[in-house]
Amino acid sequence: MRLLPPSVAALGLLLLLAPQAPAQWTSSGLSVDRAAVASAALGDLIFFGGGLLDWSGGGHIVGSDVVDIYDAATGAWSVAQLSSARGEVAATTVGQLVFFAGGGNVVLSSDVVDIYDASVGPPSSPAAWSTVQLSKARSGISAVTVGDRALFAGGRAEDGVTTLVDVYDSSVGPPSDAAAWSTTDLSSARQGIAAVSVDGVALFAGGRVPGVGFSATVDIYDGATGTWSTQSLSQARSLGLHAAARVGHRAYFAGGVVSAFMPAIMSSVVDVYDAQSDSWSTLTLVLPRDSISVAGVGGRVLFAGGLPANAGGTDLVEIYDVGSESWLWPAQLSERRHEAARGVAHGRAVFAGGSPGPQVPATASDAVDIYTPCTPVGALETVRLGTPPNPAALLPGTTSAPVVAETWDPVIDHSSFLPGAVLDFVAIGLTPSDVPSPLGTLLCGAAPISIVTGAPGEPFGFEIPADCGLAGTVLCTQGGSIDAALVVGLTNALDITIGTF
Incomplete structure (x- = not known):
């Protein structure tokens, strides 16, 4: 799965704002x-x-x-x-x-x-x-x-x-x-x-x-x-x-x-x-x-x-x-x-x-x-369901947590969540939220800074820039899927902290 340019730009902006350790x-x-x-x-x-x-x-x-x-x-x-x-x-x-x-x-x-x-x-x-x-x-x-x-x-x-x-x-x-x-x-x-x-x-x-x-x-x-x-x-x-x-x-x-x-x-x-x-x-x-x-x-x-x-x-x-x-x-x-x-x-x-x-x-x-090279910061991926709770279908990184210079690869599990999905997406926001909506609970704010799409059930590939200044950055991510009838479903959030290990 490819990482769309907006998410790269968003992380790049954070990189410019963060001091180099x-x-x-x-x-x-x-x-x-x-x-x-x-x-x-x-x-x-x-x-x-x-x-x-x-x-x-x-x-x-x-x-x-x-x-x-x-x-x-x-x-x-x-x-x-x-x-x-x-x-x-x-x-x-x-x-x-x-x-x-x-x-x-x-x-x-x-x-x-x-x-x-x-x-x-x-x-x-x-x-x-x-x-x-x-x-x-x-x-x-x-x-x-x-x-x-x-x-x-x-x-x-x-x-x-x-x-x-x-x-x-x-x-x-x-x-x-x-x-x-x-x-x-x-x-x-x-x-x-x-x-x-x-x-x-x-x-x-x-x-x-x-x-x-x-x-x-x-x-x-x-x-x-x-x-x-x-x-x-x-x-x-x-x-x-x-x-x-x-x-x-x-x-x-x-x-x-x-x-x-x-x-x-x-x-x-x-x-x-x-x-x-x-x-x-x-x-x-x-x-x-x-x-x-x-x-x-x-x-x-x-x-x-x-x-x-x-x-x-x-x-x-x-x-x-x-x-x-x-x-x-x-x-x-x-x-x-x-x-x-x-x-x-x-x-x-x-x-x-x-x-x-x-x-x-x-x-x-x-x-x-x-x-x-960097002040040691442990990468974190915290599952948050919201109120009312969304399905716990967005899973943590399959091969890596969100670590500087690595590829973070969460995946949406369709075993019980929209099994007929034709498109998956992940929204990235700066602050968490908990707002009920007809689609499910919005967990990353009403206006996310980036939305990344991909094939259903395939791991996403978020390339964390190779910069120590990103260590400790906190982001909110929430998954979702669309099926052939254009039914949209939202998953849990993964609140992440970018780490050095």
Whole structure:
């Protein structure tokens, strides 16, 4: 469903009237220094699991079993443990589940998948943790979730780099149910893939190809159909496991290695995929570098740290504002490093751990940098029926609450409300009301600022502008429908507060 221009204009006016909140940086620390840490967010919690420690005797790298857990709402830290110590783990979430899959210590790979189930208990409860196995042991996997499915793609097995993708479908059963797992393949074997999901598709971009060099391939998995297609980056390169992020309908893939021959050549390219138009464009970083940590929060994309050519890690953070399509003044991490894990929750972006040196890792860091682009405000959707009550048919957002830089998608349920509707609409007002009328109770004033129409039973798509100044804005929305006999019915109101999370 398209969003008609009047609603965009109305939100734009509010944007101009609201002050822009200043961004803030704070710092903290992991419980253990480490690089190659996996990260995943569940609600307000960001999990930083496993990782690689300093070089040990015999030339091997020691893995870690530590899971540091940051509560982005309170700023508190807690600690849990994986079932085995390992780095280069792949992490993602599905529903109330957090997965830590595969990994190793560079020489040996693991097939273990540690799973935390938030519905069982807090992370500190051993009963909330369980394990299953991947179809093949490997490290350097790229993981992402699309819909009900978690995908664990590519990576390095003991017999070489693989095309293998393990798929867990939560709609089939719990992780312990073998029927919920299946396998498929990427179009080519590679590691160092950047993965992200946007608008129901998962993208696996670039990577290192054995015997060939680097890949420009983007494997795209459609969560609705379960089918694969391929497109291409503008430049063949290995990006890194934390080098992709989503803001709104766009996915960003940053930097990477173009040539590993000395002197190494790093990329300054940011490939941008627009899921709405199925098209690509590019941005350019000031500093070419590999192993960038990319995070999207508050309508901004942060390109933090990384490894420039023939040098140690950098503390540079380049910041792109999606709403204005412009670069903001850069910032600095508290320590120079690359391969920092990143996570986003409660309107904050967190960059944790990493390595300061060109080796992977010669040493590791415990540094944590926390970026808050907006004053945190929780998004709200409150149902109001009125007097006399209207049918409770306007349902809250199906995939997102009204959050800055996201698409709010409420829907009208016709199971018992005007099942023969041929048109749905949503009225947007500044103030609530409660006025009986022949059509039902008017709940958003007699003169709404905008009315948006669409097909019956299809989610609306209200694109909240990427601006912190909208956080805390209160609006009234009310649904309605028209049937073939031109009978008009009104629904409940959703009184909304635009939030940052």
